[in-house]
Amino acid sequence: MSPAALQAETVRPDIAELVADVFQYDSPLTHTTSPNEIERWDSLKHIELIKALEDDFEISMTMDEMMEIRCVGDIERVLERYGV
Amino acid sequence: MAGKASAATGPPLRDGHTELPGTTPGSVEVLDALIEASPVLWRNQALLSAADWEVASPAQVARLLQRLASARVKLPKWLARTLAAAGHVLPDQPSQAIEDEVRLLSELNRDASKDQSPVTAVHCVETARRLTELAACGRLSAEIARSAAGRLEAAGMMEDACRLALAAWPSAPQALRHVRAHLRGFAADFPAVRVRVAGLSTTRPFAEALFPAFASHGHRIDATEADFATVISELLQPARSIDALMVLLDPISVLETSWAGGAAEAEQARTSRFAQLVDGIESHCRSSSVPLILNTLPCLTEPEMGYVDASDPSGSAATIRRFNGMLCDLAARYKKLRIVDADFAMASIAPRDRFDRRLWFYGRIAYSSHANEALARAFTSARLADKVAPSIKVVALDFDNTLWGGVYGDDGVEKLDCGDEPPGNAFKAVQNECLRLKAQGKILVAMSKNNPDAISVFGRHPGMLLRADDFTATAINWEPKPDNLRRLAGELNLGLDSIMFLDDSPHERDAMRRMCPEVYVPEVPADTSERALWLRSLQRTWTTGITAEDAARAKMYAAEREAHALREKASSYEDYLAQLAQVLELEVLGHATLPRVAQLHQRTNQFNLTTRRFDEADLAAFLAQPETARVYLARVRDRFGDHGITVAAVVRLAGAGASIESFVMSCRVIARSIETAFLGAVIEDLMSLGVDTVTADYLPTPKNRIVEDFYPSHGFQSCSTAGDGATWIWRKATSQVPHSNFVNVKWSRP
Structure with a gap:
């Protein structure tokens, strides 16, 4: 596996910490972790997640981006767009 | 601090000449370079505080402080704050002026x-307590707050973390995230309040925020939510076993309308x-005993009718005003509507930030978090x-630089600032707010370090609004x-926790907080122009309605002090009571006396046998069922004046048995045989x-020990004890009817 691919397997630690905090979820996270695994990740908790991301990374997402986030990997992709 | 972490390697470092080559994001090398350059960089707050100090080692922090010190740079306040928030320990040097909160962290x-x-x-618990304070x-x-x-x-x-996060919540909502998982455990033993939540939009974010809100008042909310947008049927439901119905209203859904059929149909x-909605609210208020709480509509930020939005009856601003007016009319008619x-x-959120359009379209959530x-x-x-928290009855006021600008002892009368010109007009405005508090039933007392003159x-000063006789007592x-305040509280017969102390000096405030922790000592704004309006924002002074007693309270306390003087002169206590010529005028509760009797139940702490805080809605429910409950109240008059309604009791009736559910008496008339x-x-x-049989409870609290022996000393026999409390029983066959020689009892039947 190339170093880049290896790196892609691990979730950014700051995002992992935030996700674990918001959903009170202790198991390890991968990029494909989604509401399928995280039971608490319902539509209202999703709003809390967005709020936490906006507070911590000092960004403001659009509604489309809110809806685009369907798994942990999506979070990284959206944040990358903001350069944070 | 994740945001900061990445910001450290974001634009500031890659911008032109500040670029530090060969570094990896958030690495220790970046910090080393910053530390090395700190004697030059320390004025650049944006650059230094953007670095990820959380990953710095204690050795690196020590080197930073040493680099700054050797360049004779005083540790900037913001840097001390950044380091402490990142989890570091600052040196304990008295020469460095470090802010209280930073030192504690x-x-x-x-x-x-x-x-x-x-x-x-x-030590940690103590530090946490001071941060919470x-x-x-x-x-x-x-x-x-968040870091602590x-x-x-x-x-x-966990408990200390929860307490701190709850206290900081209004200004630092993020602090709560750390403790969210522990909040339910923290509040597990708090008294529960059952609340039903309904609204025209999605109410869950609101309902979830109620939990920390109740927990910060020492209560545990047990909330159930109505189905989506079923507010009308909730209002029409008959009485249920809940303590309150909360209806969250928002201008977006209340005003929502379709323009497809033209203006007339939209309207x-x-x-x-x-x-x-109005029908629903009215029918709830008429048929249910459950208190109903709902909000007015806040203003919208985009007009529907352009330039005439405020004046055209179908404009959104005009419509909101009309709707709010209807709500307030209803509240004037129904006690159980708040x-x-x-x-x-x-108020602290900009109108546009009160709404989150994304959440509205995403999940019909009207308000921002x-x-x-x-x-x-x-x-x-x-x-x-x-x-x-007991409401404030007394406002203790400092003089110099609180009620006027300048120091009387140094400057003399003429030079003091108070009047129509700045800066004296800010002090005059404060005096006017003090007079407002007095008009609303608070007692003003003077508390100044000065010569008595x-x-x-x-x-003597032409600009003063207050007069010497506005103060019921002076020190x-x-x-x-603190010594003066304790003495005055004794003379006025009031608990320290009903006193608010206003003083511009942080030193005096700290001394008061330390010596009299029960006294409410708010932080007076340093900017004098802030103070008058700030006084209106203090919730502990807010009233739930002004009664006639409020308006006359200052006079009654003056009478109380005259009576105090008579007692000093009288040859014996009995002689004094006889000279008082007391009259007790009894009646049964009616609608007119309901607010005052509710107020007595809420305010009285000392002469309160059960501390059951019956409110207006509870009392209205008793009033509606005369065959099962009777509420008594009485006015007290003596040679010095009318004390108003100062004693009340709620009695439940069941055939030949009765039980006294509450017995409250204002401390103004304590020890005069009125209770007997x-x-x-x-x-x-x-x-x-x-x-023929009356049972009565005594439920002890830290404040009502003075009535511990009230029932046994009035012919009641012990019936049972549970914990600290006791139930007493009076039997017609074996007990005497209590009687006082010093009180003339009269009945007035409405």
Whole structure:
């Protein structure tokens, strides 16, 4: 596996910490972790997640981006767009 | 601090000449380079505080401080704050002026850990308590609050973390995230309040914010949510076993209408929704005993009718005004309806930030999360206002630089600032607010370190609004203020927790907080122009309605002090009571006396046998069922004046048995045998209804020890004890009817 691919397997630690905090979820996270695994990740908790991301990374997402986030990997992709 | 971490490697470092080549994001090398350059960089706050100091080692922090010191640069306040928030320990050097909150956090960083020794644990709890105190009076910054809550949580000090995060919540909502998982456990033993939540939009974010709001008042909310947008059917449901129904209203859904059918149809749709809501509210108020709390509509930020939005009847601003007017008319008619003013509740949030359009389209959530939290706090205070912290009855006022600008002892009367010109007009405005508080039933007392002649300033300076006789009592001397305040509280027969102390000096405030922790000591704004309006924002002084007694209270306390003087002169206590010529005028509760009797139940702490805080809605329910309950009240008059309604009791009736559910008496008339006369008159009335056995509870609190022996000393026999409390019983066959020789009892039947 190339170093880049290896790196892609691990979730950014700051995002992992935030996700674990918001959903009170202790198991390890991968990029494909989604509401399928995280039971608490319902539509209202999703709003809390967005709020936490906006507070911590000092960004403001659009509604489309809110809806685009369907798994942990999506979070990284959206944040990358903001350069944070 | 994740945002900061990445910001450190973001634009600032890659910009032109500040670029540091060969570094990886957030690495120690970046920090090393910054530390090395700190004597030059220290003025660049944006650059230094953007670095990820959380990953710095203690050695790096020590080197930073040493680099700055050797360049003779004083550690900047913001850098101290950044380091402490990142978890570092700051040196304990008296030469460095470090802010209170930063020093306390630094101590936590040093001491708080999972395996702390018992001695350190005690110290940590104390540090957490002081941080919480700062948070409670709004002096803890969001950054420090969040970091401290996280530190306590990591050290396993969950209760302390919860207390701190709750106290800081209004200004630092993020601090709560650290403790969210522990909040339910923290509040598990708090008294529960059952609340039903309904609204025209999604209410869950609001309902969730109610939990911390109730927890910060020492209560645990047990909330159930109505199905989506079923507010009308909720209002029409008959009585249920809940303690309150909260209806969250928002301008988006209340005003929502379709323009497809033209203007007339759009208007028609709104009008019929308003009518439905008003009908629902009215029918709830008429048929249910459950208190109903709802909010006014806050202003919208985009007009529907352009330039004429405020004046055209179908404009959104005009419509909101009309709707709010209807709500307030209803509140004037129905006691169990309480209105939360949404614009006041969300005053610290810019109108546009009160709504989150994304959430509206995503999940029909009208308000932004900050707005939902602010509303949840306001609904909670509206529900609990009279059940928790006792309301303020006395305002103790400092003179110099509080009621006027300047120092009387140094400057003399002429030079003091108070009048129509700045800066004196700010002090005049403060005096006017003090007069407002007095008009609303608070007692003003003077509390100044001055020679006693300082009171003459009010008569001699032309700009003063207050007069010497506006003060019911004075302590103008050089004694410590806490000693003076204790003495005055004794003379006025009032608890310290009903006193608010206003002083511009942080030193005097701290001394008062330390020596008299029960006294309410708010942080007076340093900017004098802030103070007058700030006085209106102090919730502990808010009233739930002005009664005739409020308006006359200052006079009554003056009479109380005259009576105090008579007692000094009288040859014996009996002689004094006889000279007082007391008259007790009894009656049964009616609608007119309901507010005052509710107020007595809420305010009285000392002469209160059960501390059951019956409110207006509870009393209205008793009034509606005369066959099962009777509420007695009485006015007291003596040679010095009318004390108004000062004693009341709620009695439940069941055939030949009766039980006294509450017995409250204002401390103004304590120790005058009034309680004996009242109890006797109540028992006589009960006997005329066929009652032969009366049971009564004494439920102890830290404040009502003075009535511990009230029932046994009035012919009641012990019936049972449970915990600290006791139930007493009076039997017609074996007990005497209590009687007082010093009180003339009269009945007035409405």
